[in-house]
Amino acid sequence: MAFEYLKSMSGGLDKNAVLSDIMLTYGEDVWNYAFFLSKNRTLADDVTQDVFVRVYERLYTFRGEASIKTWLLAITRNLVRDHWRSAWIRRVIPFGILRQEGQEPSAESQVIGLLAEEEVWNTVLGLPFKLREVLLLHAHHQLSYAEIAKLLNVSEGTVKSRLSRARAKVSQQLGEEGRKA
Incomplete structure (x- = not known):
């Protein structure tokens, strides 16, 4: 799906509708990528939500130099990295617990x-x-x-x-x- 309207946001398109389209099209890819990077379902949920909040806030900054998917995955990667660097997550969630959760089979393999x-x-x-x-x-x-x-x-x-x-x-x-x- 081409999101040409991202380049012409001043044309009166509803920001909520644009975000909804992006979420429907790429939401699963964003979550899967967050999970692959973090090996943690809860963190993947949080990061996915944060990605789309960030996209909503910065929708007009999309320059079209890369695909929307690439842009979203870059945001996802940066947010996962930020979460891991956070002193809060290192203090609250012991590393061993996160590693054990990553050993569970993927959603695809369960299905x-x-x-x-x-x-x-x-x-x-x-x-x-x-x-x-x-x-x-x-x-x-x-x-x-x-x-x-x-x-x-x-x-x-x-x-x-x-x-x-x-x-x-x-x-x-x-x-x-x-x-x-």
Whole structure:
């Protein structure tokens, strides 16, 4: 869906209607990305809400240099990072509790109920942050190397390298799990 009207907001479009369209179109992607980054459902809920509050407040700042999805995912990434840096969350929520919640199977694997999908999901969640993030943006959100590079403020070569290492680690870990079974 093209949101050309974001460029012409002075044309009298209802800000609430624009936000509603954006939320309906990208809400699930924002939540999934927040969950992938945080491994915490409650934090993903909070971040998703904060993303759309921020979008509502700053809707007119969208410059159209990237897609709306890329803009939203950048906001999501920054807010997750802000939450983790917050002294409050480090004092109130012990790190071990957050890690345990991340071990639960994904919503997708619960719905589908396939053991193999759950295993892949947990393997991806176990990747180091930088590798997991690139793999998620490319495989799940279907962003191009250029879009990922712009979002993360790194070179396309770095994106390709991280993606290659992420895939290799997932393959290696799944291969080891297969030999154990």
